[in-house]
Amino acid sequence: AQSVAQPEDQVNVAEGNPLTVKCTYSVSGNPYLFWYVQYPNRGLQFLLKYITGDNLVKGSYGFEAEFNKSQTSFHLKKPSALVSDSALYFCAVRDRDSGGGADGLTFGKGTHLIIQP
């Protein structure tokens, strides 16, 4: 079985400061890892993904994430936060070796990111 943990329900950051949203995962094989963002009353939007290769992945809106296999983590980061980054962020995992199983992603519970002006 695969699972995702987002240990923080909420992260508060001042505008202009760097931000980190934490994610750890568990899969039996090798992971595909993703970050999605959800704005109020909107569907989830894809931000970035790690498939293979470089552990540092760059995505939309200046976000990036670092895959750390030894720590089974995939933390989301941004060097300088904007008020408009305030939203609900979900980390998700899929076991690339599951083969024949569901293509569905397993999501974490989400982290509310609040950027204060």
Next chain:
Amino acid sequence: DTGVSQDPRHKITKRGQNVTFRCDPISEHNRLYWYRQTLGQGPEFLTYFQNEAQLEKSRLLSDRFSAERPKGSFSTLEIQRTEQGDSAMYLCASSSRAGTNTGELFFGEGSRLTVL
């Protein structure tokens, strides 16, 4: 708008009634997914289709739930004899074959169900 569309956006019903949600995926996407999201939780996988074939169903999908994608285009999710525990946001997502292998799903804005 060429994104994933869902209808209705909100549905309030009484316990025991049947409800049906519709999803229109992005036109060139052959895979379609249904997820359920409750307050404070991430989306939970329910089922997915490749074209008209339903390839996987989660254990969350009880026998009161049925999903169809008759012509490989739009999909419906029906809940029979609704219970208060069915209250949730039902999300639809689609992807192309390439996108599926790497997980880039395109989500609709969801259909929120409230069962009284």
